Amino acid sequence: MLEVKDLSMRFGGLLAVDQVSLDVKEHEIVAIIGPNGAGKTTVFNCMSGFYKPTGGKIVFEGQEIQGKPDYKISRLGLVRTFQHVRLFSKMTVVENLLVAQHRHLNTNLLSGILNTPNYREKERKSLDRAAYWLDRVGLTDMANREAGNLAYGQQRRLEIARCMVTEPKLLMLDEPAAGLNPAETKELNQLIISLKEDYNVSVVLIEHDMSLVMDISDRINVINQGRPLASGTPDEIRRNDDVIKAYLGEA
Amino acid sequence: MAAQNFKHALFSAVVTLIISYPILGFNLVSEGISVQLEGADTFTLVGVFAAAVVVFLFQLFRDTIMGGLGKLPALNPMANRPPMPQRKRLKVESVLLTLMLIGALFWPFIASRGAVDLATLVLIYIMLALGLNVVVGLAGLLDLGYVAFYAVGAYSFALLSQYFGISFWFALPIGALLAALFGLVLGFPVLRLRGDYLAIVTLGFGEIIRILLNNMTNLTGGPNGIGGIPDPTLFGMEFGRRVKEEGNTSFHETFGIAYAGEHKVIFLYLIALVLAVITALVIRRLMRMPVGRAWEALREDEIAAKSLGLSRTAVKLSAFTIGAFFAGFAGTVFASKQGFISPESFVFLESAIILAIVVLGGMGSQMGVILAAIAVTILPELAREFSEYRMLIFGAAMVLMMVWRPQGLLPMRRIHIELKPQG
Ligand SMILES: Nc1ncnc2c1ncn2[C@@H]1O[C@H](COP(=O)(O)OP(=O)(O)O)[C@@H](O)[C@H]1O
Numbered sequence A: 001m002l003e004v005k006d007l008s009m010r011f012g013g014l015l016a017v018d019q020v021s022l023d024v025k026e027h028e029i030v031a032i033i034g035p036n037g038a039g040k041t042t043v044f045n046c047m048s049g050f051y052k053p054t055g056g057k058i059v060f061e062g063q064e065i066q067g068k069p070d071y072k073i074s075r076l077g078l079v080r081t082f083q084h085v086r087l088f089s090k091m092t093v094v095e096n097l098l099v100a101q102h103r104h105l106n107t108n109l110l111s112g113i114l115n116t117p118n119y120r121e122k123e124r125k126s127l128d129r130a131a132y133w134l135d136r137v138g139l140t141d142m143a144n145r146e147a148g149n150l151a152y153g154q155q156r157r158l159e160i161a162r163c164m165v166t167e168p169k170l171l172m173l174d175e176p177a178a179g180l181n182p183a184e185t186k187e188l189n190q191l192i193i194s195l196k197e198d199y200n201v202s203v204v205l206i207e208h209d210m211s212l213v214m215d216i217s218d219r220i221n222v223i224n225q226g227r228p229l230a231s232g233t234p235d236e237i238r239r240n241d242d243v244i245k246a247y248l249g250e251a
Numbered sequence B: 001m002a003a004q005n006f007k008h009a010l011f012s013a014v015v016t017l018i019i020s021y022p023i024l025g026f027n028l029v030s031e032g033i034s035v036q037l038e039g040a041d042t043f044t045l046v047g048v049f050a051a052a053v054v055v056f057l058f059q060l061f062r063d064t065i066m067g068g069l070g071k072l073p074a075l076n077p078m079a080n081r082p083p084m085p086q087r088k089r090l091k092v093e094s095v096l097l098t099l100m101l102i103g104a105l106f107w108p109f110i111a112s113r114g115a116v117d118l119a120t121l122v123l124i125y126i127m128l129a130l131g132l133n134v135v136v137g138l139a140g141l142l143d144l145g146y147v148a149f150y151a152v153g154a155y156s157f158a159l160l161s162q163y164f165g166i167s168f169w170f171a172l173p174i175g176a177l178l179a180a181l182f183g184l185v186l187g188f189p190v191l192r193l194r195g196d197y198l199a200i201v202t203l204g205f206g207e208i209i210r211i212l213l214n215n216m217t218n219l220t221g222g223p224n225g226i227g228g229i230p231d232p233t234l235f236g237m238e239f240g241r242r243v244k245e246e247g248n249t250s251f252h253e254t255f256g257i258a259y260a261g262e263h264k265v266i267f268l269y270l271i272a273l274v275l276a277v278i279t280a281l282v283i284r285r286l287m288r289m290p291v292g293r294a295w296e297a298l299r300e301d302e303i304a305a306k307s308l309g310l311s312r313t314a315v316k317l318s319a320f321t322i323g324a325f326f327a328g329f330a331g332t333v334f335a336s337k338q339g340f341i342s343p344e345s346f347v348f349l350e351s352a353i354i355l356a357i358v359v360l361g362g363m364g365s366q367m368g369v370i371l372a373a374i375a376v377t378i379l380p381e382l383a384r385e386f387s388e389y390r391m392l393i394f395g396a397a398m399v400l401m402m403v404w405r406p407q408g409l410l411p412m413r414r415i416h417i418e419l420k421p422q423g
């Protein structure tokens, strides 16, 4: 469903991503791991259209998307979270989820101003969808609070819920477990699996927490200093000498 | 530290002298055909030196003075009160608004003609400020050329009536839509820019429109403007002493009352009132709709908004266009009220005043904007003797405001959509 071929990204003299390839099939959780500064987030930024890659191809459902504007890529169903949570912190939790559904609510201005039954019906539906996902990530009690006032772990979950209400096909999570305590990490673990199992989204995941990665990933790609180091199933990665030397060995 | 302050203060004082002495200290006096330079009177010279001393002292003790100003917000009794719960606030607001509206409906029948005329102007400014508030306060786009859309609305009506004899009621939507179209077309290239650049380019566009109106003499009459713009009619009834247009009747004859000039003024006031209320209601509604949320989301975190599929250009353009639409509305009313328009009415100062209203009122807040519009339009009229110092007072008020209450008189508290408990 997603294929990244020989992706390269150069910032001036720095080749942050060098010939990285990656593929994600439907119904799959794929992890990208590597030390800090390896270029993982940069790969995400290229995939989500924030950067225009300097080389390589990104094909999503048969369509080349490298260099497309970010909002168009998101509308194709390729939606991401951020390493440093980015919520609309002055808006309430439920409003964060409503913003994300702007396309479901795509009625014309006039019907909204006149508050027609058709408009109200659509708005009710998106409120329902928001309520559903709030319940799903355990934030129902927080619905009318300002998003900026949530605890860190709650913010992380809200960010995932905000992606899910857009009904994505592929979800990209950038270090979703960073800053979570072990109990929260465990919940996250289950949530991600359920996204795949129950909602049929594929997931690409950047993560440092090895237990999480090894637990839930179908396949793992390791990159180091911008270059692909290895890829395979969790077992293969665990046994790979290069990986042990370069990455697991350090940890 | 002290030495540095002293040096800086001395320098500032000298600069003050260098700038003001040549400008104020000499007068050009023409005697016959020759022009002569004369020293100004002692009073002016003393004034110039006094100004330098004031600047010197201020700069010398700047830290203390500004420190004192910094304490000002603490004097504000409302500062630390917790915000009212949303439900209560909405109730209070709607009661207040209804009372204001009822007052505004009946007030013109007891007020003087001049006062009603001024109030109509206030209502026009309210419309303008509410519209600009969408652009600046809600969408976060600093537009310094807003007056251009006001001009488009006014000139649409003037030209349509002059060339095609189109009446106020038809011109009203056309003027607003044309202004919106201008907003759309101008906004498209401009909105790629950010912050200061956007401000400068919109400033330029505002001036371009005005200069165009000035120079397209064949069409717009250039600096001479366009006169004879008709008044609005009420179901085909005119408010003049004599009926101008065939097929119309006159208001005072239909109702069998004596002709009075006030009828027209009051009628215009009521039209402006209705339009201002419509403007406020529509924008209020927009704020609670997906577009309104998109404006806020994009203002809060552009990257996150785009990652959710919001197109920056489309969202910002919608705000720009909607803002322009209401400026066009206001422009049509203005043209009808004045009966005569010229590019003079659409100078940059107008944009600045409207922007000042938005900033004073509290970006994004409607109630604040309405109060600020009233204050900014009426205060100068009340204090006519100070009219020379109007801009000075204006500037001082803005500076004080930034120190004392940077969020505006009544900062925006948006109505949040609430998720009701299920079941
Ligand atoms: N916009 C940018 N401009 C310049 N250098 C960048 C930019 N973004 C990332 N980099 C550099 O690219 C490298 C990879 O960064 P990143 O992708 O964030 O690593 P990771 O997410 O794997 O920790 C780093 O050396 C970083 O400094």
Ligand SMILES: [Mg+2]
Residues within 6 Å of the ligand: A040, A041, A042, A083
């Ligand atoms: Mg990173």
